[in-house]
Amino acid sequence: MSTLELIKDYIDRHVDNPPENLTLENRLDGIGLDSLAMLELMFEIEDKYNIRLPNDATKPETVGQLVELIEKFKPSAA
């Protein structure tokens, strides 16, 4: 499962009206992911890839920025 698919899977499980076509341009708060949901999402991804995202990373505002952050830290083979 790609990082984008992982994010989409989380959104489908946690948001009332998930967008049918999730794009890199979608704003996270527009989708319905608040700061608490973002923490949980990042926690799930950390567990999935066995990585730790830094606490001081720039807060992603779009799906694309979130994908970029995760790709930067996830193992290359994943």
Added chain:
Amino acid sequence: MSKLSRRRVVVTGVGLVNPFGGDAENFFARIMRGESAVSLYRHPSTLSPLEQPAVSCLLFNPEQEIGRSISSMTDRYSQLGIAAAFSAWDDCGLSRVGAGSDDYGVSWGTGVGGALTIEKGYSDFYERGKLRTSPLSVALAMNNAAASNIAISLGLGGACLSYSVACASSAVSIGEAFRRIQIGESSLIVAGGSEAPLSLSLMRAWEAMRVIAMGNEETAYRACRPFQAGRTGFALGEGGAALVLEELNHAVERGARIYCELAGYGQSCDHTHLVRPDAKGQFRAINAAIHEAGLSPADVGYVNAHGTATPEGDPIEINALKMVFGDHAANLPVSATKSMHGHLLGAAGAMEALVTVLSLFHQKIPPTAHLEEVAADCQGVSHVMGQGLSDVSFQSAISNSFAFGGSNAVLAFRLTS
């Protein structure tokens, strides 16, 4: 503020999540028939097989009732509470969108709050060997999560308070909401409670106290038999119940349907023992509630008893009623509906307040289910049995809630004149 100048408070909405799966009217009709929701509950844990008579809300679908966003961010006790509050809110005739106000508040009760979340956290650490827990754990488990989610969802900007007073939690949350409206702090408050106590460790803890009703596959439905000779205790239950309490003129001005008036609230502490109740403390709370409501003992037409069906507790409550009602006690209709919906701990007071409100509104008194032979130490009141009473006329009713810790809370309702 003198008691004479206090504002009047009415009930304009009722809502709940109950094991039968229907609305409040459906629930009330079922308990009027003496229908029990208790069954033999098998805990899903593989760690330690556990079977116990209990009440679960198997038909409750949180995603359907409160939406995916909220249900994915809440413990089950909050989900039950939010759904009950939504149901009461709908019932009071206000829209879920745009009808909120900073003059409206939330007053909630729970005994064990997010116990399921806490148990899962410990299971993750000590059973599954995990080294960390979800960042949502704190927000899910906190005892004011239900209240806050209700306030956020409905836009209620007044005081948002949570009370944890063991089995009197939500009688206190309703009583304290009553006080806030009386003195002008709010015009409308969603008051109630919710509980999700079917965790392995909690069920084992109650079992160890020897207060859980005994029953097997065949007998579990009638395991909880308040006031019955040979009774063995209660069945834990999950669920949520809420009342919309409203200042009388506020309700009249918006044309709300009024079920009845919440006219009195009595509180006391036994100050004698942590878990053994005391009739003198209960007497003071009942007396305070009916005195504030302006009722004489003869005016009270129904008592929804705390009635947990423990050998120790039931006769103490009957003694307290005899102390308050004197010569009228023998004709005083009393029933304990825990025999059907189980003991909801911190939500019990709200569930039983709702039953009392509907009883008064419909002029029908539900029975104590499975009560066939009143124990010698529980005699002296008019126990309502069988199919309840449907041909009664009464003006007021009280609901008793007596907690471990000796905290007593009694709510007195009367028909509005």
